[in-house]
Amino acid sequence: MYFNLFYLFILLNISFTTQKTRNSINDRDLLAIFFEDIQQLKINKASEVIFKIENTGLKDKIKIYFEIKKCNGFEKHNADDILKNIVIKNREENLELLLDLLILSENEISYNNDRLKAFDYAYKGLELAKKLNTDFLEREFLILILNIFKNGIINNDVNVEKYLDQLFKLSKNNKVYLFKYYEYKIYLNEIGLLKTDLKSKIDKRTEISLDCFKKLESLIILFDKNNSINIEYYHLKALILSYNNTELSLTNLKYELKLLENKKDIFFNKYKYENLKELARKLAEKKQFLEAINYLNQSKNFESKITPLRNKFVYNLYISEMYYGLNKKDSAFKAMKLGFQNSISLNFKNQNNLISSLEIKNKTVEKEKQIFELDTKRKQNLSFLIATLSSLILISIIAALSLKNSKRKRKLAEKEKELETIKNLTLLKEQEITTINAMVDGQEKERKRIAEDLHDNLGSVLATLKLHFENLKINREKKKIDQKELFNKTENLIDEAYLKVRRIAHAKNAGVIANQGLLLAIQMMAEKISSADKIQIEVIHFGLDKRLENTLEITLFRIIQELVTNIIKHADAKNATINISLYDKNLNIIIEDDGKGFDIKKVNLNNGMGISSIKTRIEHLNGSFKVDSTLGKGSSIILDIPIL
Structure with missing residues (x-):
């Protein structure tokens, strides 16, 4: 009060x-x-x-x-x-x-x-x-x-x-x-850019957002009810204050839409687009798919023209889920396929991680300017002093020779500085070329992996599906085989193909998450698994303040993901802990569970549970891999990897 x-x-x-x-x-x-x-x-x-x-x-x-x-x-x-x-x-x-x-x-x-x-x-x-x-x-x-x-x-x-x-x-x-x-603090906090000190970052993030929203509620009553800033207030209210209450979120979004209906100016198009898109998403959560599709189609009238590919990706992603909810599997599969193509075309990493270097560059330029000004003043003062002394001692020969020698040394120093600058620029160019080659190599490997997934997982299903359609065509009149049974088998194969495409798309998304940072990817994975209420996974970290090399982060994420999968499939555990710490250029990862454990002497670690593949990858990183397990008391897996 x-x-x-x-x-x-x-x-x-x-x-x-x-x-x-x-x-x-x-x-x-x-x-x-x-x-x-x-x-x-x-x-x-x-x-x-x-x-x-x-x-x-x-x-x-x-x-x-x-x-x-x-x-x-x-x-x-x-x-x-x-x-x-x-x-x-x-x-x-x-x-x-x-x-x-x-x-x-x-x-x-x-x-x-x-x-x-x-x-x-x-x-x-x-x-x-x-x-x-x-x-x-x-x-x-x-x-x-x-x-x-x-x-x-x-x-x-x-x-x-x-x-x-x-x-x-x-x-x-x-x-x-x-x-x-307070509005920007909420948005930046929700996307994880604000620091948190608590172990549970999600809880801390929610606490920060709710605290900021209380401040907004104290401010909004001081604005006129007809003030257009209410549009942003009710959108925030729908996303933040009532994010876990679909009905309340819909109420706030529809009130925001009512405020926007009277805004004919093109300036408000972006607000209408975000509102209609969010309405569609919330209605889909309530299984009201026809109404959701209606709002999603309306949002296309207010799309910005500068990001057409991103708009298509979002639209296809949303509408595929809605078609699937309506049991229109062909339309859902088509939309999912288009969305998958959009996601490959999109370069999600454009311009990322360059702004910090720009800021440093600007600060450096400013500092160099200040140094140059000070140096200019110093040189001016020095010139004045030399002129004064020269007039007093009548510009002796010794002074002239000394000045000539000083200039020669300064020119040599300037040339050395220029050579050093050229050397640094050459080194930067070589590093840039190395980085580009590594990026191209990574992209080529990713394309190969996707191609192998499509060939191995989807190719055989589509080939079988083609045979079924040929049988349907042949038996349409002869009816040697039960037509209904053949139709059911064909439909099941279509469902299987759709699910395989979804799995490949989700696998790609997991890589995107890993690219956002190893720690964040592990925390999101643990949160998603824990939300099923079958096993609770806690992530404890220390010293991981900076990003690791991108390829190393992705490799480590895949290894941890496979080990957690083993716990879920084999350990019958209720709780698990992922402890990851970086100290003195050594990365230590300990994964523990309270499951049924196993007798190490009776288990072939070279073949069982994918351990052989993990050991090979750790050895490739010059690291060590240890397993400690006791029957009835769970198991621990310890990874030690040097960070160069």
Whole structure:
């Protein structure tokens, strides 16, 4: 209660300050009001503010930004020629340059789907906004960067919390930006980018999201009921507060849809798309498949044009489940096949893990600039001192020779520095080529694995299915074989083919999960298995703060996955523990269970339970593999692998 009163007191003070601001005619103040209206989704009011700006240069640039923001990838904007002429380098650092960086960043997201460039522009804008003390643009660049994180461009970046903290510090006296802070904190927490200290990361994540949503509930009552920001509030409420209550989630989503029905502006297309897609998913959970398909088909009217392949993948993935629920197995199989093709075409790793290096690069450039300025001043002072001394001692021959020698040494040092730079660039190129070769090799192996799965698992089923169809054709008139029995066998083969394709697709998805990080993949696997309530698996980790080499992570994930499968199939265990730790370049993995155990002396470890294959893979990694088991007391498997 006291917390809500405190927020109310602050925000009443904010309302008074905001009203005072709106009566001001200062262009900077008008820009601040414009961006605040955009964050509240007040498109018409933002448009009205533009015409009050007196400075022609600022007005023209904010018009370009508004058009890009409003169209948002759903219609072509008319600023292409202007964008081509925007030059960033060697520009005067002023408000117009900040707006140009904001325009370029937003344009990369909305029309080129190049979030790497968008982040580069946004980061430069953020640093310049700090330098020029323009808080309102600093907030806009922070929100832009957080939105790039939200859209999954970085898998784990420690700086995301730094950007959140900066937004919070700039938002304490403004309810709109406080709302945006808690909104992005929820989204970033839900996709696992925020740090947690508890063993159970899922519980901690839920606790953080619910705490943030309580803050949002305290804020939303201070907005007008007709404020469009309610659209984002009810969408969050459906996804976060009622995620485990399908009925309550549907209620909030339908209320959000009601708010969106009156929004005819193209700016709201992305909100309509997400709402209709989520409605379809929730209705499918309730087995209301026909209504779900209706909403999913409606969502296609509001798709962004910049990600057509991703849109197709999501659509085929969702509708295949819905067709299968309606027992339309042919349609489900066709949609699943198309979705599988989309998933192969999609490059899920585009631009991942590059933004951190960009940020380091930008910081390095800034540092080099400062060092250069200091060095220039030092050289100027040195030149002045030499000139003064030269005038006092009449430029003696010894001084002239000394100066000549100094210049010669400096040139030699500069040449050595250039050679070192060339050497470093050559090394980086070689590393880049090695990385590309490894990536191509990995892709080739993955294609071979998928081809083998299709040939071994699906090929024989399809061949048998073809024979059955030929028998159906031959026996249509002769009727030598029971037609009904032959139809049933053929239908069973179609079901089997469908399930094999699903298994291959799920196996591919497991690799994608592993690529997101070994620890996260193991935790997700353990959570999924534990949710069946037959065995509880706990994951304990220590020292795994950084990613390992990608191929090593995938290999280790497959080994742990196979060992856990053995526990499920053979151990009759109720509980299991996966303990993984990294210390002093040595990775230790201990997998224990409380199952029935076995007598090691009577078990052939070279053949049983796939142990032989695992031992071979561990030996290939120069590691050791030990098994400890006692009848009736469970078993332990210990892996020690050196990390080079």
